[in-house]
Amino acid sequence: MSPCWSQGTRTPVDAVDAFHAALKSKDTAAALSLLDRGLVVFEFGVVDPTVEAYAFQHLPFDIDVAAVSAWNIESRRVGGDGDERWVLTTYHVTGRQADGSPIDQITLETMILRRTSGLFRIVHMHWSTNDANFQASSQAKAQSNAKPAPK
C-alpha cells in the first residue's frame, strides 16, 4: 500500500480541501490517496466510471486547471452521518486560459465521502458550472470525444 494512500484525512472537509491542494501542487499520488477505490465522477453530464479511469485521463487535466486557476470557496454545506458524508461547495474560479482569456465562473461541487479504516475518502465527485452555454458545449464536446476504452 502506498504511503500516500494510507495518509488519509480526519474529516470530510479536510479530505475535500486536501484533494484540491494536491491538484494545485501537482501531487498525483496525494490526490489519489484521497480517493476511494469505488470512486465515480460525474462532470457536466458525463462520467468517469472508475477511479482508474479518472486517474488516467481526467486527473492530469484537473491538475493543469488547478495550476492556473484559483478556487475560492463561496459557500459550503456538510451533512450525512456515520461513515457516509457529503460536502457541497460552490467555488468562484478565476484565472487565465491558454489563449489569455479570463476564467471567471462559479463551479458547483458535490463530494460524497466514505470512511474506511477510520479515514474519509472521496467516493463521488460531481462538478457543474453556472455557465449554461458551457454546459451545453461541453456535453457536445464530450459526445464527440467519447472513445472506446483502452484494452
Place this chain on the structure above:
Amino acid sequence: MNASTDRTLSAAIDISHDRSTPQFGFGANRVVDLVERKPGVQVKSEHQGLRPVAGCLLALLVVLVFAKTVFAADAVGFLGPRLNRPAFVRVGHDNIVVDPTVRRYTGQVVSVSSPNTNGQIFTFKTMALGPRSFPLTHDDLRGWRLTVLSGKRFGQVFTVSTNTESEITVTDEKGPLDGLDAPDVFIIESIDANGASMFAPPGAAPPGTSPGV
C-alpha cells in the same frame, strides 16, 4: 440526458427514474383517491379507473424488468475497477482550456522483467497509451516521477532511472515494483523526486527556477 453518457450510466439513471415513479406509494393512492372522490359512480369509476392503473403498473413492471436486465448486464462495467471496459467516457473541466503544466507519458505495463538476484523487480516493458504519450527514446524519462494508476500498486510513486524505447527502469529509492503487472496503467510526469517540475513551456523560465511548475 446526454447521449454520450455511458450506456451503463444511462441504465442506472433510467432505473432511478423508474423507481421514482410511484407504483404502490403516494402516486398510486392518489389515483385511487381521484376515483373515490367521484360521488355516485364510485364502483363504476373505480372499476374503470383500476384498469388504467393496472395497465400502468404492468407497463412499469415491464420497463423495470427491462431496465434491471440492462443494468445487470452493465453493472460490472460500471462498478468494476479495471480500465478495460467498453465504455470509457472522457470528462473534464472542458470549458477551461489550459496548456499542460508538465510533460506526461501515460502507458500500460506489457510485462515486468525477471526479478534481480534479490528477487526484486525494477524494470518493465511499456506500451504508450493515451493522448499524452509519445514515442520513447533513450533516457528521455530519466528522473521523472512515475505514479501507478491501477492494480495492486495503485497510487505508488517511483522515479525513473532509465528508459529505452520499450522498457522503463525505476530507481531503488522507493523500493521495487513488485506487484506491478500487466495490464496496469501508469503516468510519468516531468516532475523530479522533490516535486519540482522539469518542464518549461515555450517562453517560460528554465525548469528548476520555479518549483512547482
